[in-house]
Amino acid sequence: MSSARSRNRSRPSLAAGLSLGPAWVIVVAIYIGTAIWTVAMSLTTSRLLPTAQFAGLSQYRRLFTTPRWMQSLENLVLFGVVFIVVALVLGFLLAVALDRKIRFEGAIRTIYLYPYALSFIVTGVVWKWMLDPTMGIQKTMHDLGWTSFRMDWVVDMHMAIYALILAAVWQATGLVMALMLAGLRGVDGDLWKAIEVDGIPTWRAYVAIILPILKPIVVTATVLLGVAVVKAYDLVVALTGGGPGYATDMPAKFIMDFLFQRANIGLASAAATVILLISVLAILPWIYVTYLRAPRR
Template identity: 60%
Template sequence: MAEPARLSRPRRPSRLSMAALALIPAWIVVVLAYVGTVIWTVVISFTSSKLLPVYNFVGFDQYARLFASDRWQVSVWHLVVFGVLFIAICLITGFLLAVALDQKIRFENTFRTIFLYPYSMSFIVTGLVWQWLMNPNLGIQNTVRSWGWTSFTFDWAVNSGMAVFALVIAAIWQASGLVMALMLAGLRGVDTELWKAARIDGIPSWRVYTSIILPILTPTITTATVLLSIAVIKVFDLVVALTNGGPGTASEMPAKFVMDNLGQRQNIGLATAAATVMLVTVICVVSPWLYRTYFRMQGRKPT
């Protein structure tokens, strides 16, 4: 007997295709609002735009003016000093805090929350808090002098020679908790057999951390360094809230240079040139990390 003809059922769209369809509006926003804006910024940087954008291209004139600007050079130098100190001290402090919490201490959750809490605040709030603490008439200096130590000085926020270091202290206070959380997660992933073997061999704990644990934590350290580096390059709100780039230009940063030329100085061409230089810097920082984390790892997967 002939088999009865089967009724064809309409194929249902797969979950993957439905998800891709649902993401179309988000992709449109990303392409138009983000990628489009980046391309427009780069294009305007090659024009002589002032108050309003114009499209008379002048080549690399804006970049020549940018790198000849004393204010830009000062801001880049401050960024280098701020970035090196901020990243190095954050990594060291975060690692030491993670090691301390990894000792199974009492009230670990409480301490972890206290250390991580500053990261939940914006840089604006952090800047305002440390502006008050470093105010010579209201903050730590005034309090300590009221105790009788009249020679004590802590006026870094208004001291032209220490303003950059005031930014470093405030930024470290906020970001060390993030590094601690990343490092602690990495430490909790270390095989306990390594510690047992080290104890049997009589290896000191500090040697285990420096020779065994830190190499294992290399991916975590790299991730933390990239996150901190991006925060360094785009630092703006902390500067405005704490020192406003002063006294004078003692704590000027590239991001503030861009915003000042966009608004107060009304020089869009120069501002977009500086923004493009910052974009290239971010790409140079992120690209090795992306290659190491994703592309290189995917290349190792068996086919």
């Protein structure tokens, strides 16, 4: 990182600067340009088509008095917190299990991770079928004689969000497992010897000694899952469609609906701006620490 090192590494090259032209254009025109446009639109009265009629913060006032938006924010928090916590804990446990020198480790690892290769649409459609109250798991249990068994989450106002969480956990926990397992494999063998000499029970060693070592990985995994949470759209569309009612609506879906179906660009832009603010505040410290302060591996 020191300027002396970078100076003697290479003389400034026109070609090097030019080669980054496309990336600069994408960042400036596509990321920043469109973001500014959206923020600007949130301050106008735009409905079906963008207009430049200034409306102050009235779209924001309207947004935060729209029950559907408030519900989608609430859903985002509940979905985000439960999904991330469950995926982290389960992912860690799976990684520990695979780290215990078991047989068939490769095959089991493959099984844990394959859902991550599938799209959210595929994930949503499969779980919709599994959770179908008339034909899915519930029916199977009823046929087996367990008639009080209930798994009708998808049609239940209060449980539908947990159907979403279940499917998301199924899809993404393998990612956490893979990241954590890589971390566990990096743990120094001498440390394990010391743990053994001290007679510390294995489970305690994992929780009290190993887990703190994995902290950077936990942070990375949390950020990656968090990004997926804020972007959650495909899974909602495929699994619940945001319903029943707006019980599983998410900000991303709210924005898409108001942009392309409800033709209310001003309101949707205000919602997108709020999401932008939340995302930037949440990730800025992490980007700074991860990418700018320690570029070496």
